[in-house]
Amino acid sequence: MEQNYEKSLKRLEEIVALLEEGGQPLEKTLELFSEGTALISACGKYLDDAEQKITKLLDNGEKDAQ
Amino acid sequence: MITPTPTVYSVNELNAYVKRILDNDENLKHIFVTGEISNYKAHYSGHLYMTIKDESASVKAVMFAGNASRLRFRPENGMKVLIFGTVSLFPRDGSYQLYISDMQPDGMGALSVAFEQLKKKLAAEGLFSDSYKKPIPKFPTRIGVITSETGAAVQDIFNVLSRRFPSAEVVLRPSQVQGDGAAQDIAKAIYLFNEYNAADVLIVGRGGGSIEDLWAFNEEIVARAVFASEIPVISAVGHETDYTICDFVADLRAPTPSAAAELAVPDRLELKSELLSYKQHILNLTKNKLDKERSKLLAIEKSGALRDPVTKLNENRRELLYLSERITNLTVSAVDGNKMKYAALAGKLDALSPLGVISRGYALAERHGKVVTKVKDISVNDEISVRLSDGTLKAKVIGIEED
Known part of the structure; x- marks a missing residue:
């Protein structure tokens, strides 16, 4: 998820655009709806569950947990 | 009276003498001078050479690399500077010059110039x-x-x-x-x-x-x-x-x-509310779609198009009924027709049947199960059967008359 927040939002925008267009058959509409709500709850989880991780960058490129 | 012998100096000694005087002067050891830079030269060694002048006078100046490296701005010709340094003599040329230990652009801080x-x-x-x-x-x-x-x-x-x-x-x-x-x-x-x-x-x-x-x-x-x-x-x-x-x-x-x-x-909170509005939007759009489909169905139902299957079924049912009635009728009539045909055929058969002949008053003679058609096949006293329309006579031949 963490790499994909932006992608998820993009997909959500696509879904909204498709739904707004409204030309989909009912079945496709319901598919888009469930895909959209799944994305939203995954995104929400990503935002809610996180506890900030702080690390320290060392000169050899390794990272030390703070 | 002794006239002292005048001391004769070499140039070298002269410059050394004057240099000593300059070097021993307390004021010239730490002196501030303001002026404008001209003839500025930055030597590759890092030493800086220039002439400091004002409207009516000029003096040569040098800043050695060690001090120059600490400068935070680049000296330029025409730049007004405040110099801190010492004054001494350069013996080779016999000219005195300013030895700069630090320098600042005059009026503006060195850092702001830098x-x-x-x-x-x-x-x-x-x-x-x-x-x-x-x-x-x-x-x-x-x-x-x-x-x-x-x-x-x-x-x-x-x-x-x-x-x-x-x-x-x-x-x-x-x-x-x-x-x-x-x-x-x-x-x-x-x-x-x-x-x-x-x-x-x-x-x-x-x-x-x-x-x-x-x-x-x-x-x-x-x-x-x-x-x-x-x-x-x-x-x-x-x-x-x-x-x-x-x-x-x-x-x-x-x-x-x-x-x-x-x-x-x-901002996480902004993102959350953005997600929420996405959710609401998607929900609304889907609901709208469902409502649209529903009202489409209703419209179809009202217009009769949706009733169609039922109507059609009823129509079908009626047609089926009609057809099945027709089929029944046809079957019945066919059967009837067959019956009549059968009767006609049966009539024909009847006409051909010996039984039919018998029924009309003729008799059939048989001997040992075989139909007897000629009198010469029978002798007097032979027992024969005579079939009539309603039964059989057991008879004994008592006489034969040939036609």
């Missing part, structure tokens, strides 16, 4: 150009922070980041931010983040301080490192009113370290 000079130079090279500014990622997953580990700035940055976007990782590279070596350390940190691709966006900065405190961020080495960074850099040095060279080169300038943190990440 700032203007570097700014002009880098601007000419295009380092501040908007075309080089990289966009700050919208949803960074790793935020690099280059600042003092002990300053207030680092805490401010951490606080804002954890409030706004805790989903991202914060990668700190502690750096010296003032004093000797600070600029080198900051530049190294920037290169380090790039070398290990350790962040999606960098915050480089420190809290407020004097121009000297902030000076590292005005050094060319920092400007070059920021410019070379593949990772977008947000510069956050001092307060709102402090501008540094680093600010100009950075992809984005933040007025304070806290503001830099705000610019680096989105």
